[in-house]
Amino acid sequence: MTNGIFGLVRAVLAGACLFLLPLATSAAETRLGLVISQSDYSGALSRVGSASQEADAIASALIETGFDVTRAHDLNKRDLAATLNTFRRKVDMAGPDAVAFVYYTGHGAQHPESGDSYLLGIDAELIAASDLAAYGLDMQTQRDGFAATGAKAVFLVFDACRNVPGFSGYKAAVKGLSRVEAKPDMLIAYATGLDDVAKEGVYAPVLAEEIRRPGQKAEDAFAAAQRRVAGRTNRSQLPWTNNLLYNEFCFSSCEKPTVMERPAPFELMMSGAELDRAFSTVYGTYDTAVVENDNDETFDVTPAFAVKFDDYIALVSKAKNREDSHVATGYLAAHYIKDGEIIGKWPDLDVGNGFGMPPDYSLRTGLLNYPTMMVQAGYTGQGQTVEWQTLIEITPDGPQTRAEVTTLDDTTGAAYGDLKPCVLEGTIKPSRSGAASFLVDYKFTSEIRGEDHLVTYTLDTESGAYVPDFEYEPETCATLMFDAPGSDTE
Numbered sequence: 001m002t003n004g005i006f007g008l009v010r011a012v013l014a015g016a017c018l019f020l021l022p023l024a025t026s027a028a029e030t031r032l033g034l035v036i037s038q039s040d041y042s043g044a045l046s047r048v049g050s051a052s053q054e055a056d057a058i059a060s061a062l063i064e065t066g067f068d069v070t071r072a073h074d075l076n077k078r079d080l081a082a083t084l085n086t087f088r089r090k091v092d093m094a095g096p097d098a099v100a101f102v103y104y105t106g107h108g109a110q111h112p113e114s115g116d117s118y119l120l121g122i123d124a125e126l127i128a129a130s131d132l133a134a135y136g137l138d139m140q141t142q143r144d145g146f147a148a149t150g151a152k153a154v155f156l157v158f159d160a161c162r163n164v165p166g167f168s169g170y171k172a173a174v175k176g177l178s179r180v181e182a183k184p185d186m187l188i189a190y191a192t193g194l195d196d197v198a199k200e201g202v203y204a205p206v207l208a209e210e211i212r213r214p215g216q217k218a219e220d221a222f223a224a225a226q227r228r229v230a231g232r233t234n235r236s237q238l239p240w241t242n243n244l245l246y247n248e249f250c251f252s253s254c255e256k257p258t259v260m261e262r263p264a265p266f267e268l269m270m271s272g273a274e275l276d277r278a279f280s281t282v283y284g285t286y287d288t289a290v291v292e293n294d295n296d297e298t299f300d301v302t303p304a305f306a307v308k309f310d311d312y313i314a315l316v317s318k319a320k321n322r323e324d325s326h327v328a329t330g331y332l333a334a335h336y337i338k339d340g341e342i343i344g345k346w347p348d349l350d351v352g353n354g355f356g357m358p359p360d361y362s363l364r365t366g367l368l369n370y371p372t373m374m375v376q377a378g379y380t381g382q383g384q385t386v387e388w389q390t391l392i393e394i395t396p397d398g399p400q401t402r403a404e405v406t407t408l409d410d411t412t413g414a415a416y417g418d419l420k421p422c423v424l425e426g427t428i429k430p431s432r433s434g435a436a437s438f439l440v441d442y443k444f445t446s447e448i449r450g451e452d453h454l455v456t457y458t459l460d461t462e463s464g465a466y467v468p469d470f471e472y473e474p475e476t477c478a479t480l481m482f483d484a485p486g487s488d489t490e
Helices: 002-014 051-064 078-092 130-137 140-147 204-213 218-232 275-284 477-481
Strands: 030-037 068-073 098-112 117-122 136-138 153-161 186-190 242-243 267-269 291-292 296-308 312-322 331-338 342-351 361-366 372-381 384-393 398-410 423-430 436-444 455-458 467-469
Touching: 030 051, 030 078, 051 204, 068 078, 078 136, 078 140, 078 361, 098 140, 098 312, 117 130, 117 140, 130 136, 136 436, 140 186, 153 204, 186 218, 218 242, 218 398, 242 267, 242 296, 275 291, 275 296, 275 312, 275 331, 291 423, 296 331, 296 436, 331 372, 331 398, 342 384, 342 398, 398 455, 398 467, 436 467, 436 477
Parallel strands: 030 068, 030 098, 098 153, 153 186
Antiparallel strands: 098 117, 117 136, 186 242, 267 296, 291 296, 296 312, 312 331, 331 342, 361 372, 372 384, 384 398, 398 423, 423 436, 436 455, 455 467
8 A cells, every 4th residue: 555655655745746827916816737748548448649739738838937847658547547546636725716728648538328527547447348447437427526616717638539439238428528518617628539549649749839829818828829720720629618718818918019929940942852742742742743532533633731830740742734725723732740740731722724834832931920822723714815813822820812913914916907905014012010910002004094002911810811902893904995085885
């Protein structure tokens, strides 16, 4: 018995890091964090290779925002229960102004019949469904215990939506975690949706960034992480949050910063070994891949470029349709890759105008925060040519279509008799005020002239699109041409 107690003490203290906080918080408020990572499971449960890195990212963010953090790693059921109990009592004794944050990354599972969800110790041997109760901790019981502390705010974050093997007597494994409702003054968050499986290493880094971000309430930080992970994975991973917080709380500062944050660092790769490796991860070959779609069309796919962010890569590829008729189109595709695994894909980022070709584009840096594709399109009808560019920004959270900008309105082909052509051209330029806006310099370059405009496109943070402060009426040049002095229709 004595050896067991000392073993428990060693297990908890070996991973525990208690920090006194330099960050100023409310005089009475006590911020307490418990961060648990479970990697090396016995039995049939897979190793959660990224658990330590995920937990370290959350622990660092909590420490930087004023939390006294206890860090624990690879606990069996007994030690997991003891660690959670010790922390719960610590929160309770801190009084009604305490803020508690529990982050757990590892394996979790739900019972295939009752739907109860469990956090699993690394000693879990899951053969029958009843083993969940024997080797796991019921999440609702943990929720009730922390709710009973009367803390000002409790955050329970479970990055535990993994695949587990099926149980004897049940036809198939049940994926992910079931719904556990928050109690008052509590927020519960899962790395992905109910009954779904999360990819490793995707949710925690984003949540850590939002915890650090000043100028937002805690519930807004989780909502932002939810949106960003959905965007980064093209909605293949949709985090779930149940919020019953009633006291205002901000991890960093509630005041919005006066200076805009700098964008995340990136590296643009137009060639090289890393680009080749990224392409091989997606298509299984280097340089050129042959891809068939559901319509029996065959494409030759080649790498276009890649953007390297912190620990993952956004690859953009271009595909040429082997059928070169005027109705056959090529396309652009994007894939986000982390640790050799595809975490998000956009197979039809944009399509070409015909003859089997992918769309033409130019690539700009310095216009928006991240590399931006200026995808070109247009048409000619009854002698009038209209061209536009779609701005697609390759951001850390997935490709974002930011604006569609008309760059040419030309009636030269429609001019006849006394009609004189009208040509309106737009040039896209960066704004001196930063990436929250860009400019389009519109000028009439023909004998028939209208009013030139320098148009400002400003980012709407809610929609993610850039909105112009002026727009020309449709068919402006056609109207000016037919209304010009000396025209047959004057």
